[in-house]
Amino acid sequence: MENIYQHFRKDERHFIDQVLEWKETVEHHYSPKLTDFLDPREQEIVSSVIGEHLDVKVAFFGGAEDTERKRAFLYPDYYQVEQEDFKLTLFEIQYASKFIQLQHRHVLGSMMGLGLKRAKFGDIRFHDDVVQFICAAEISDYLKVNFHEIGKAKINLKERSLTEFIVSNEEKQELVTTVASMRLDVIGSAIYNISRQKIQPLIENGLVKVNWKPVEETSFECREGDTLSIRGFGRSKITSVEGKTKKDRYKIIISKYK
Structure with missing residues (x-):
């Protein structure tokens, strides 16, 4: 058992135990x-x-x-x-697109406001005025009955075939940089070109996520493969840690999503 745990962070042990239970079942x-x-x-x-x-x-x-x-x-x-x-269902949100501009946080926030878990929803995608999302089929009837507004905007749901799901157009650029340490505040500062003094309160206030989970410790040690997101600044991934330079700095390769 310990052999499995040693490859992951301590805060991931609970999820590992859950996966082991699924496997045993x-x-x-x-x-x-x-x-x-x-x-x-x-x-x-x-x-x-x-x-x-x-x-x-x-x-x-x-x-x-x-x-x-x-x-x-x-x-x-x-x-x-x-x-x-x-067991997936694709919904398209019909709304007064001439007067309203929906964003990811508006859609997700309204769905969560219905008392449903985030884990019941998949990707939410936008293309021009079209907004679609994937959900677990077991909650689709509940959404049809209860999901009628986003903020103050009235909406309707139209079920679509999965083949009609909007194709992702997310772009990314590669960034190569060096950092003095793998601390979260140091990494974030280098990626987004903001000072550590500015990023530290963002981390402490829960606005920074590592691997989709909020991290509030500025000294959190990042690793190769970690995905970082800072509210208002975007998302990036530590694609590779290339070792240290002659000046004892870590050389890292970043995929930065636009």
Whole structure:
């Protein structure tokens, strides 16, 4: 057990235990297990824990191949996985687009305001005036009955085929820089070109996330593969840590999303 834990951070142990429970359920009952939506880091953990297990396999799907948030489907090795096993629903939000401009936080905030967990929703996408989102099929009827407004704006939901999901157009640029340490405040300052004095209160006030989880410690040690997001500044990923320079600074490669 400790051999599994040593590859992850301490705060990820609870989720690892949950994944092990899912695996045991599939093993002992010979029946599949469908999870809620997982962020990319959680997907990495599930893949690592399940690994090359002979009796239990795992597949991920979030409505399209390029989705960020996906449901995991753990299944016995004899099972043939179908897209329908992931139980997903795609909704398009119909609203007065001439007068209202919706943003991701408005849509998600209103859905969460219905008392539903974030884990029941997948990606939310925008293209021009079109707004769509993926959700777990088990809450689709509840949304149809209760989700009628975003803020003060009246909306309607129209169910669409998954094949109509908006294609992601997220762009990214590669940045190479050096830092004195892998502390969160140091990394964030270098990526977003803001002072440590400015980024520290953002971290302490819960406005900075590492791997989709708020981190409030400025001294938090970042690692290769971590995804960082700062409210109002965007999202980035530490693609690679290339070792140290002659001046004893870490050389890092960053993927910065526009």
